[in-house]
Amino acid sequence: MDKFTMFGQLKAHPGMRDELARRMLESAETLEGMDGCLFYILNESEEDPDALWIMELWENKEAHAASLKNEKVRALIQSCMPLIAGTSSVPIRPIGGKGL
């Protein structure tokens, strides 16, 4: 299975989640043109007012890695750094299902 999935958390500094979400959604617009990105969905945590969760599906690991070298994505990530208190992710590997 080549497909690559990610489920990661971005923890904003208190009061910064909305602005972080706004900038992350801007970066999602950049991904519209990237065929290797099948979906990139930003979610708010319903429990933690500072947390965002991102669900991602990519054609393969290489497509994801290449996106992190995209200048526009890099600039957006840089702009988000001051708003981010921490990050974490659930290490997963897709095995099947609808939409894969």
Place this chain on the structure above:
Amino acid sequence: MDKFTMFGQLKAHPGMRDELARRMLESAETLEGMDGCLFYILNESEEDPDALWIMELWENKEAHAASLKNEKVRALIQSCMPLIAGTSSVPIRPIGGKGL
């Protein structure tokens, strides 16, 4: 935002993950005919040998709830129960992104 996302963990009894995955993928086949289900992706944890993680995107909460009343889905879930040691989920709400 009507769309509904879920990220949930199924913890299998030791040694039961592969069989649980096999049965869950069968249930994913049933979802192929359900328009309200946009994706339902089964993942293995790369850390915990007993854990599966499911990424789901539905048109709305009602479509997801209706799927749990589907007889075939209910029968498959019943058949999985003996293999499941526990479940948990990350309560999230989608706000935007590619593929939503």
